[in-house]
Structure formats: C-alpha cells, structure tokens
Amino acid sequence: MNYSNSQFTGVSALFKIDVKLFMLVILVVITGLATLFSVSGGDYNLIIKQLIRITIGMIAMILLAQIHPDNFRLFSPFLYIFGIILLILTIFFGVGKSADRWLDFYILRFQPSELMKIFVPLMIASFYSDKALPPKLNNLFIAVVIIIVPAILIAKQPDLGTAVLITSSGIIAIFLSGIKLTHIFLGTGLVIGAIPLLWSFMYEYQKSRILSFFSPNQDTLGTGYHLAQSKISLGSGGLFGKGYMNGTQSQLDFLPENHTDFIFSAFGEEFGFIGVLLLITLYVLVTLRGMSISIKATDNFSRILSGTLILTIFLYVLVNIGMVVGILPIVGAPLPFMSYGGTSMLTVFAALGIIMSIKSHQRLMRK
C-alpha cells in the first residue's frame, strides 16, 4: 500500500488530518465560541468548559484519523452490536430528566444513542462494501432492519428526534450505496404509509411538539414559545444584526436555550442576515469538502461512509436551523460545532476523524 505523499506535508502528514476541512471547521468552532461568550454575558468558565470539550473532540478526531478505514469496516458489526446492547441497557437502567437517555457508568456518563449516529452509517457502509451495487432487494431489506432496530430502541427512550436523525443517516447511506430509483419510490411510499402508525405510538409531548410546529402562535408561552422567541431574535437582527454582545433577546434571556439548541438564533440576532449567510456558507463548504473526499475515496466502503457522515453532519445543521427558523418541528437537536455541550461535539469531531482517516489512507487503485 502506498500513500501519495505529495498531498501530505508537515503537520497534516503527521496527524493525518485534512487541513482544508479542519480549517473550515475551526472557523465554525470559533464563531460558536464567540456567540457562546456573548450569550453567557462574558462567562469565561463556560468558554473554558466548551474549549475542553472541543479539545477532547479534536483529540478523538486525530486518534480516529490514524486508524485505517479497513479496521472500521472489520469492527463495524461488533461496534453496532455493542451499541444495540447499550441501547437495551438504557431502556432498563437509563437516567435522565425527562427521558431516560443517559447511561451512568460512574466515571463516564453518556448517551448511547449518540454513538449510534456513527455506528449505523458505519454498519450500512460496511454491509454494502462487499455487496454488488446497486443493492438487491433482500440486501436493502437487511439494511432497513439495521436502521430500524436502533431507531425503535431510541424512540422508546423516548427520543424521537435522534431516532429520526439516525433513520435519516441510514437512508443517506443507502442512497449513496447506489439504490435503484424504483426502490427509492417504494421506500418513500412505505414511509408515508407508516406516518399514521408512528403517530399512534408517539407520546403526548411528542405529539404536542409537532402540533405546536404547525401553529406556533397559538400558545406563545407554551410549546410554541421557543419558536416564537427564536423568530423574534432572528427577525429583530435584520440585515447587519444588533452587534456583538448587543442582542437583547439572548442577553435578557427571552431566547430560551440560547447557548445550546438556539445558538443559531442568538448568532443571527447579533450578526444579522450577513452573518447567517456567511455561517451557512461555511457549513456548505465543510460539506463540499467532505463530499470531495467521498468522491475521491478509492473503495465503496470509504465512499459510502465518508459521504454519509458528512451529509449527516449537514443534515444535523439543517435540522437545527430548520427547527429554530420554523421550517421543522422543535426536536431538540444541537447545532454541530457550535452548540454548548459535550456529547454532540465529540460525535461530530469523531465523524470528522473517520472522514480524515479515509482521506489520509487513500489507496492507489487496484486496477
């Protein structure tokens, strides 16, 4: 196996990271830190905590970048089964405020559902890596089972948002694996048919969240309050924003969750539409860079995996922004690289690490 050394020089060669992708992500991370600093009213403790998480995320990214993609492929079934076991454990031993999403191992406390965000695409990519593409119908069926099992377990916690996101990332993986058009139509039909069934299985608060999405103005202080305040924050920002540290909505706490799920609205309030345009452009550039790595990857596993991971990250961006601007229901999803919180930061950096591993371990063509 040969590495084309010309692409890797200096630090990037040493750590096997993709400098372009990394620099773009760092820009987003800095934007996030600056916004956090503003909404917390200049709380250095908060920034230091977030910096520690970012550092841990980056270390995870660099470590994962060192591992050869073949290892991900070989270990993927074990990782997937490990994740499923943890999810089952969560159902019995899980802790949490409103839903039992967390597993507490005394020294380590985390959400197993977060692991599945990576393990599911990994499993699908690995499953399809040695199958003839486009996949046959029976292989497609197996892939659907691979996705559905963890999705149901997570929805049971109950964490509908993550369940939908994981299902979506699985669907992206299947799409990238080369699914036939007829199968796409078939799948779409199935999903639409499943909606009423899904509705009947939902909890009341999940239903009310979705209902409030369709009529947010009916109860400004109830479930629609978050969205109403989020739109007020963005809208009052205007073209140029109110200026750094000057957002009244976020500074005076009218915008709820302003350093976690609604950080985008806080950013939009202070930096205006110009800021929003630049930020979304950054996310698109991150995605483009990831897709470029995916296209240039040398085997199906690498292609499917890197493509799925970067598109999934972009999907998370879409879900978060869509939710705070009122395009999607409020499901409680963080904004990748910006929202305050450890788990999400670790997950997206880990995904980035795998993409970089694929980029840095490119093989020469076999033929």
Next chain:
Amino acid sequence: MVSKHRNEIIRKKQRFEEKTGWEDINDPALDRASHKLRALFAVAIVFLVSLFYLNHIYEIQITDHQLYTLKAEDNRIRMRPIEPIRGNIFDRNGIILAESYDTFDIIAKKENILSKDEFIINASKVFNLNKNQQEQINIQFENKKLKEITLKKNTTLEEFTKLSVDQYLLPEMELVINSNRRYIYPKAMSHLLGYTGKLSQSDFDSVVDVKDGMTHVGKIGIERFYQNLLSGSPGYEKLETNANNEIIRVLENRPALKGQDIYLTIDAKLQNYSYDLLKDKEGTIIVMNPHNGDILSFISHPGYDNNLFANGISSKDYKKLLNDKSKPLFNRLLSGQYPPGSTIKPFFGIVALEEGVIDKTNVFACTGAYKLENYKRPFKCWKKDGHMDVNLSSAVASSCDVFFYRLAETSGIDLMHDKLKKFGFGEKTFIDLYGEKKGLLPSREWKNQSKQAPWYPGETLNVGIGQGYFLVTPLQLASATSMLASGGDSVTPHLFLKSSDNNKEQTYNYNDNKTSINIDIDSLHIVNEAMWRVIYDNNVGTASHIKKIEGIEFAGKTGTAQVYNLDKGKTGAKSLQDHALFISFAPFESPEIIVSVIIDNGGSGSGVAAPIARDIINFYFKNSKTKLSKK
C-alpha cells in the same frame, strides 16, 4: 492480537466471496462513476436546501424585520406607571380635611405566574402562610376579576427589602405603592367630600379625565367634582426587563405631576360643630354667605365613614350602611326634597306685594279656617282659634295660614308659579357637586303633563302655605333665603374657594357668581322685618320663645311641613311626623350668614329647628376667626 484476529476475518470473507461468485463482485470503475453521480446529486440538494433555508431566513430577518423588532421591544420594555399624589383638600382657613398617603403592598401579577400550585407553595415559604391564608390566595386565583394576587397589604419598604432575599423563590412578587386617601373628619365631611375608589368601567365615559396609570378616582362629592384638578398627571418609568421580569435598568423616567390642593369655602370648625348639633336627628344644615355664595357648613346628617370607602369597603360594611334606616348614604342636602311649609311665606309675601295682590296695610281676619267654594271641608289654620286681624307682616311673623290661603286664592297658581321662580324654586342651584335634584314648583302645565289632570283651586291654597305638590331641596331653600339676606342678589352656592399648584393659584371667580333678581326693596323690608318679628315679637312671633343671642339680632322663619304618607294606618310612627324647618340670617341689620335647618320628621320648626340655627349663629359670631367680606 488484533492483526491475527483481522487476518482471520479476512480469510472468512475470502471464503464467503468464493462461494458467492464473481458476478456479485463490483466493477470498481462503475461503482466510482455511480457514486460520483449520486454524490453530485447530494451536493445539488445541499445547495438547493441551503438556498431554500436562506430564502426563509431572509423573510424573517429582512422582510419581517420591522415586525420582529417591535416584538423584541415589546419583550424587553415595560412601562411602569407612576401614580401621581392626589391633591389635598383644606377648609377656608387651611385646616386639612383630606390627605394622601402612601402604603406599600406586595403583589404578584397573575400573568407572570406560571404554576398556581408552585406559586402557593413558594409563597407559603416566603411569607410563612398558614392553611387559611393559603386558601385566601387560592380564592384570589379563582376570582377571575382580579388581575393580581395580593400577598401582603400595608407593608413597609424595610420589610419588603427583607423579603426580597427570597425573591428567587418567588420571582413574581413585586412591590406596589398605593396612594391612599385619609379623611380627617370622616362622618361630618362625608357628604361634602365624598370619597375616592378604584377606577371602574363606568368612570371611562364620565366627566373623569382618565389617564393611563390612574388607579383611583373620586367617586362622589368634592372628590368627584374636582377629580381632574385633584388627580394630577401620572408619570411612567420605561424599564428594560429580562425574561424573568427582573428589571435590568431604567431607560426613561417621567415623574408624575402632583394634583392640585383645593381649599373649600367650608369652615371646618363650624362644620363639625353643626354636625354634632344634630346628634341622633336626621336632617340638613346649610350655613352660607349670602353675598358671595360661600358655603361655610354643608351638613347632611347622618354621615358615613368615608374612610371605609377610600380603603375599599367590605360588602358587609356596605350592606350595613345600605340597610341603615337613617339612610346615611343619602345626601339629603342635594337630593332630599321637602315641602317648604311655612318657610315659603316670606317669599310668597314679597311676590304678593310686588304684584299688587295686596299692600302692607291690607288686613284679613283669621278665624282658624278658610272656606273655599265647592269644598266641603274648610282649609284650617295651624292655630285653631285663629289669629284675629292680620296684615302681611303679622301673618309672616305668626305664620298665619288663613292669610296665605286668601293670598293664594287671589293670586292664582299661574302668578305664584311664574313669580316664585325667581327665587330659584324648581331649578337647580348649580352648586359644584353632582347629584342635585330640582325640587318641584307646581303649575297647571306640570300637573297636566305629569298627572293628566286639571288644576284644582284647593291645590293653589296648599301651595300658598308650602304644602301640596310643592317640593324644595334644602339647598334651594338656603339659596332663596340668601336672596332675602343680600337684598335681592342671587349668588350661586359653591364650595370651591381656590386651588393651588406649586406656583399658581386659582381663585373662585366671584364676578360670574352674582345676578340681581330685581326685588322691590320696600317689599323686601316689610318681609325681612316680619322675619325679625318671628324671633323678637313676643306677641306673635312663632319662635319668640327661644333664647336670644347677646349682641346679635337675627331674623328667621319657622316651618312645619306636613308629611303625607299613603300608609295612614301607622299614624304616629316617626316617618309620619312633620318636618321641622327654619331659615334665618344674621345679623339682622347687615346679614353676614344665612342658616337653614331642616330636621326630618323632627316635629315643629320653632321647637326643634330654630334653636339649632340659633346655636350655629351664636357659635359663628363667637368663634369664627374669619369675618367674611360683604361684597
């Protein structure tokens, strides 16, 4: 270890691949191309969705920018009204009658309370509430009319500061400053001053100039009539608050403008003295300057404790006042309507002289009754045996009814109605209070309209002695009396003396207050002298038995008005007793004041009302420091 395991897996895979056959193995070039196509398709979708998102955000941030800016301002900015201090009310000598003072209440607005149960639990912790008090708060929640929960009334700033330590438990709680009203002489001044109360819906379409931030307005009395002078102008604080409704800073502050102080024409000492004279009686007293209309005493007895109303009266107290048989809430002075009885005689006498119905020398014989054609029963004089020969002067002094029956028959109702009108009977005096009644000066036309019946000659006779349909308000009677005392000047009775702001003073406009009623001076002298004889002519004067005042001579006229009641069966009950009336002015030579007294169902005017008027005149000239200008 790991690599050995890995190799094993690879071997297994190879065996698997051998079994599945080559047709299932991919063509790398084809896969690559297919993947590229799909990746580019995904990128296209990334672009499209991004554009869709940006378009949506553009609408929020640019198209609807104004709307959301307003909403954001609405979120953070609170206008807190500052209630102005209501002006105080003084008597003519600067004695304070009504004053404003601040109290502090701790309240919580219902709109800020998210969970009722949690609120009650936390409030119990902060205020150490017992079960009963918790239930009280619950009741306040149930009452949909209440917009806020009162946690503690009449607290102090110090106490609130102490409680603020627990504000984190009860972020909804806030301190409100209430401007309260205190009446120094609650009962004696109640019908005069009235009271203030919470602004209600009915105040909006009224004379009250309702301004934002007003919570209390005058409801009745002087408080109502001069509401717009007394109230001042509310100010406001423009506050920036956060989502927890905590104040971050004050953006703007416009202080409230204090209301103006008002000085009344009332002499507080005389007022209190007069009020106490009535003791357990029901009735009215007016003391007034006949030259300029200044009212020195304004008594409707019994009064009520207007402090009860100012502090928000309980329904129990209110019911008690409503059910009180002595009707303490009824302002007799403005709204009571009484037959004038014999007090009408001086006025009728003047009219008869002026119109040439008689002259001062005409003498009639009173035999104790007067016979009218077509009437079986004769019209009786109060004196059974008759007054023998009487002229106008002695008829007034002795209050001979027969003389005035005859006068009435000769004059006729039309002349009586038209000429008595100039003394203000049947018309409002337009005193500076609301709720004044008009009384009733009967006429042919009036009877035709209201009773659909013709006027009978016997009714004319009754009007001639102030009975029948004839009704006056105590205020009208006092006003008419002042025309006798002033030599024919009609002045509008009033209570307003002056108002004072910080720098400017506004005095009552006396120039517009006086009109002449063109009275014939000779006739007036005859009648006034007759009124002097009422007190001082021991032969005929109906009130000549009363104790005189040393150094001051006064004139007056007694009246004993019969009360007609449908309920004839209960004769002897207090409500059927005659009203006692007495009108007077003093000193006789150059009158300074008029005193008018009416005692409801009090008996005779000479026995009950006249001594009260005498005591008031005595008190006035002994104690009143201000001598009034005669103008």
